[in-house]
Amino acid sequence: MLKDYFTYAIMKLNNEMRVCISNIVSKERGGILRITIEFELISHEIPKDKGKMFASWLKNCIEKYDKEMYNLLYKSGPKDKEFTYSIYLGQNVKFNRDTITVPNDYIKVFFSCYDLVQSIHFFNIFTESINKLYSYKGTDFIARKIFLEKEEVFLSGEVIFKAVSPIVVREHYNNDNENNYFHNLDTVKGKQVFEKNIKHRLLKKFGEKSKYDLDNIDIKILNNRMVTVRHHNINIPSNLCVLKVHAKEYILKYLYYSGTLSSLNASGFGMVRMVK
Structure with missing residues (x-):
């Protein structure tokens, strides 16, 4: 089929x-x-x-x-x-x-x-x-x-996203999927891991031809509130935030629809709305 x-x-x-x-x-x-x-x-x-x-x-x-x-x-x-x-x-x-x-x-x-x-x-x-x-x-x-719901059209290279489900920033230690640390986006380390995770996912999706565009992504945390959520019977820290993202339109569209701004997106994290 x-x-x-x-x-x-x-x-x-x-x-x-x-x-x-x-x-x-x-x-x-x-x-x-x-x-x-x-x-x-x-x-x-x-x-x-x-x-x-x-x-x-x-x-x-x-x-x-x-x-x-x-x-x-x-x-x-x-x-x-x-x-x-x-x-x-x-x-x-x-x-x-x-x-x-x-x-x-x-x-x-x-x-x-x-x-x-x-x-x-x-x-x-x-x-x-x-x-x-x-x-x-x-x-x-x-x-x-x-x-x-009506489709959003991205006509410029800069948008403001508001998280309507928490954004999880997960870091694997020593490439061990069972050994995780969850970051606060208000910290320097948290933002570094956040951007690294996003670019890694985007590179896997769009390939080496997108590397220049990925290197020029700029994300600013305009507002953030750390919240604790239940995931698979454990409590993990996550982020309810407002982000200003500067990137190519195809990247913005992918982040918006796929939830890739967050780890664990298919578990209900990383849903965002565009702020007009």
Whole structure:
């Protein structure tokens, strides 16, 4: 199927969405709209590691939709994923020791993916999940609605990004994935590791031909607040920040849609919005 992955994804869309996607492709921007999924909570308690809860739902939906896609993303060894998400719980939530009390019946997940073909597949995946109950560690929830968000167009080489899910700056010691240190962006060392991580990911994506552009990236931390988040049952420091980024338009677009400003982006970190 992967030999004609794009055609397969398009054929699974309804006619209205085919027109929408065709318009995007014809503009040759290489990206797609962000997607919002609205969930109904059956209970008002969710695990504190809410990102892991959504990741479990996402993996389950992908596997049911297409096992080849699931194996490509999760069973073919470590790989950089080009998507991210943020979770909005609404107002008046209460953070307990191991859970979060959500007084409203609904939460929203904002999902972003850089790759056009994968984005279409994700839209199909989310569409097929509508009105289907999912259980995770005693928490039951149902995807009820999905919405498409207008694509951002980068017309200049400088933007201001505001993090809507925390940015994690992870450093591996001695190339050991199990030996990690998480940095504060307010420190000199933290900013150095942050920029090193970003350029490493971008070089892997765009190759040596992009090296001059990568060397000329400039990132300024305009504002930052360090926050502790739960990830895989441990608390890690992360950063809610506002960044001014000067770079080529194709780099800005990749950072915006893929979540690559953060380590662990596919676990719900590094989602940003453009500040007008």
